[in-house]
Amino acid sequence: MIDDDRHRIERADPPDRRRALRGAAGAALAGAFAAGGTGAVVAGCTGGGRTDTGHEHTGRAATGQGDTGDTHGGSSGTGSGSGGTDSGRGTDTPGRTDTGRPAARSAPSPRRFPGQPVEIAHGPRDRGRVALTFHGQGDPATATAVLKEAERAGAGITVLAVGTWLDEHPSLARRILDGGHDLGNHTLHHTDISAMDEDEAFAEITGCATRLRRLTGSIGSWFRPSRTQHATPLVQRLARRAGYPHVLSYDVDSLDFTSPGAAAVTRTVTGRVRDGSIVSLHFGYADTVAALPALLDALERRDLRAVTTTELLT
Ligand SMILES: [Zn+2]
Numbered sequence: 001m002i003d004d005d006r007h008r009i010e011r012a013d014p015p016d017r018r019r020a021l022r023g024a025a026g027a028a029l030a031g032a033f034a035a036g037g038t039g040a041v042v043a044g045c046t047g048g049g050r051t052d053t054g055h056e057h058t059g060r061a062a063t064g065q066g067d068t069g070d071t072h073g074g075s076s077g078t079g080s081g082s083g084g085t086d087s088g089r090g091t092d093t094p095g096r097t098d099t100g101r102p103a104a105r106s107a108p109s110p111r112r113f114p115g116q117p118v119e120i121a122h123g124p125r126d127r128g129r130v131a132l133t134f135h136g137q138g139d140p141a142t143a144t145a146v147l148k149e150a151e152r153a154g155a156g157i158t159v160l161a162v163g164t165w166l167d168e169h170p171s172l173a174r175r176i177l178d179g180g181h182d183l184g185n186h187t188l189h190h191t192d193i194s195a196m197d198e199d200e201a202f203a204e205i206t207g208c209a210t211r212l213r214r215l216t217g218s219i220g221s222w223f224r225p226s227r228t229q230h231a232t233p234l235v236q237r238l239a240r241r242a243g244y245p246h247v248l249s250y251d252v253d254s255l256d257f258t259s260p261g262a263a264a265v266t267r268t269v270t271g272r273v274r275d276g277s278i279v280s281l282h283f284g285y286a287d288t289v290a291a292l293p294a295l296l297d298a299l300e301r302r303d304l305r306a307v308t309t310t311e312l313l314t
Contacts, residue, residue, distance in 0.1 A: 044257025044282055045135050046229055106217035107177050112245035113313045118236050121249040123312035125276040130304045131312040133224070133250060136161035136186055138284015140169045146283060147179050149292040155306035159283070160186035160224040160248070163208035166215060173215040182308040184222030184248065185209055192227045193235055201235055205242045221310055222248040229253070229280075248309060250280040257282045262290035270298045278309065
């Protein structure tokens, strides 16, 4: 339907996929791979290690495609999904969720947090809480493995989902919510939103918002811009117009998208994290899955509880 292979970034190498399988144990994972994983993306939220060339490349790709028309029309994600006629499409059956529970409740809407800046990069520094936030894209098996590891440790996480990823794996939206996690908007295609003109950038935000609304009844709790740590003033304004009072940044970059090994991911985060931190991590990488148990242990030893971003700020 809307899916377009040109938007795929790159598939992970077969060894990465094998490592993912080993690192994220469980028969369910093999099933998820068989169901058609899309492979891990190579670049992270900020465009990967080679920031300059990556920026240039993604900027050109974004402007050259011109296929964001499916969400054009000037209406916000809120408005375009309010007709109630789209509830029959893309909804998963209750039996599809990992927990086996029916997915009934409507997801929370974005909130304004008084006293917080438009762009939020961390929470209060004195409550013993941190938020692990994940770029939501890539292989569904590693996504599910991250969710399970977090839940095993009693941690809440925040998933910023890419719209096309939701098209490919619609049941994951409910799976995330049913686990008690936050679900948010990470643009429709995860291209360089900072380089787009107003119409294109707005369509990237509302394109994902529409999908979230269709799947969950809400445009998602958060918006995080794609391929940048910081939103431009234009993107902040467009996010607000689409229904998001804040944009979600972070103060700790795990660099997990560079696949440095699980130990390095844990070391990087534990070396930089402090009370109130918002940590940037990614679905789709075996290192992230493998790093999570040690990372969550290390946080616990420092009396830092991993909570959803909503909890962090509430
Ligand atoms: Zn991202």
